[in-house]
Amino acid sequence: MVEISSDVIRGYNDTIILSILMKEPSYGYGISRQIKEISDGKYAIKETTLYSAFTRMEKNRYIESFTADEDPKGNGKKRTYYRITDEGRTYYGTKCEEWDVTREVIEKFIAQKEGE
Amino acid sequence: MVEISSDVIRGYNDTIILSILMKEPSYGYGISRQIKEISDGKYAIKETTLYSAFTRMEKNRYIESFTADEDPKGNGKKRTYYRITDEGRTYYGTKCEEWDVTREVIEKFIAQKEGE
DNA sequence: CAGACATAGTACGACAGACGTAGTACGCCA
DNA sequence: TGGCGTACTACGTCTGTCGTACTATGTCTG
Numbered sequence: 209m210v211e212i213s214s215d216v217i218r219g220y221n222d223t224i225i226l227s228i229l230m231k232e233p234s235y236g237y238g239i240s241r242q243i244k245e246i247s248d249g250k251y252a253i254k255e256t257t258l259y260s261a262f263t264r265m266e267k268n269r270y271i272e273s274f275t276a277d278e279d280p281k282g283n284g285k286k287r288t289y290y291r292i293t294d295e296g297r298t299y300y301g302t303k304c305e306e307w308d309v310t311r312e313v314i315e316k317f318i319a320q321k322e323g324e
Numbered sequence: 325m326v327e328i329s330s331d332v333i334r335g336y337n338d339t340i341i342l343s344i345l346m347k348e349p350s351y352g353y354g355i356s357r358q359i360k361e362i363s364d365g366k367y368a369i370k371e372t373t374l375y376s377a378f379t380r381m382e383k384n385r386y387i388e389s390f391t392a393d394e395d396p397k398g399n400g401k402k403r404t405y406y407r408i409t410d411e412g413r414t415y416y417g418t419k420c421e422e423w424d425v426t427r428e429v430i431e432k433f434i435a436q437k438e439g440e
Numbered sequence: 441c442a443g444a445c446a447t448a449g450t451a452c453g454a455c456a457g458a459c460g461t462a463g464t465a466c467g468c469c470a
Numbered sequence: 471t472g473g474c475g476t477a478c479t480a481c482g483t484c485t486g487t488c489g490t491a492c493t494a495t496g497t498c499t500g
Contacts (some may be wrong), residue, residue, distance in 0.1 A: 215456090216426050218486060219332040220434075227433040237448050247429045257487055259449075264486085278448085285495085287448070304435050310332050311427060313363045317343040318336075319420050331485085334457065353477050373458055375478070380457085394477085401466080403477070 221253060222261055222270070223303040229271060229292040230300060236262070236288070262290060270296035337369065338377055338386070339419040345387060345408040346416060352378070352404070378406060386412035 217224070228234060228242050236258055244252050265271045271290045278285045292300070333340070344350060344358050352374060360368050381387045387406045394401040408416070 215487070216335040216422065217430070218334050218457090220430055221486080224430070224433045227435070235448080237446090243433075246432050250425060251429050254488060255449075256451095256489080260486075285448095306332065307430065307434050309366060313367050314333065314336055314340070314423065316362050317340045317359075318423050319343070331458070334486090337457085351477080353475090370459060371478080372460080372480095376457075401477095 217251065220303070220307070221257060222265060223300060223307070224253075225258070225261055225265070226270065226292055226296055226300040226303075229290060229296070233274075233289045233291040235290065265296070266290075268295075268299075269293055270299050333367065336419070336423070337373060338381055339416060339423070340369075341374070341377055341381070342386065342408055342412055342416040342419075345406060345412070349390075349405045349407040351406065355406075381412070382406075384411075384415075385409055386415050 224243060225239060228239050228246075234242070236255075240253055240255065240258055262271065262273070266273060271292055273288050273290050275286045276289050278287045340359060341355060344355050344362075350358070352371075356369055356371065356374055378387065378389070382389060387408055389404050389406050391402045392405050394403045
């Protein structure tokens, strides 16, 4: 099975993270698992990549962090959650449009297999 | 019109260059123009990016350089041409397969517009 | 009871590819 | 004469990714 080198995805990690946060706020480890799940195990974001994306995107105001209980029943332990902002939504929309163009352009160069 | 930031394409610049060399040997400036043309002006590779890709890919033995006349009629001026190697062809094939998976994975995250 | 594994991160430094800027050199055209 | 197209080269910077390592807690298992 072809495994994706994450360098390929460079430039789209932020968008992937935001796509998850579009549904509902989440946190580091959770997002990491969701990415693995949604991609059928084909893509596993590195922890360092993920957390540095959080820092960057919070600085850019695409996301906001807040703390909440790990366990709703409350064992006292907290987690850092992230929530997408309006600016984040706008950015996400732009990147989705950009993706369409990018895909088209790359496919003009790259050999495509028919009927699959 | 959406313009592609080349960072998005990072990881596929080499493949795009190779796709052009699959057809016939070419040289820096020529490849640059072909990329602009094939992409309908949507992607313009930076000179520095292009030439550093040549260096890297020659080191990796994906391409070979040779010099030839700029003008077949011969004004004496030479250009550096590049030709894809067998290793380059193999690499290109691998990247094309990888692209299929990459595209699928990214599109599992990114909102897709229907019927366009 | 020890060790592995899952959860949930933080810190630090290295690397590679892309990019900005600049410079060379030649020919052509206005 | 100066700008533009052609055809590069050199050098340094930036950014996102990644490797490595460390902390801390809880659960499961042999």
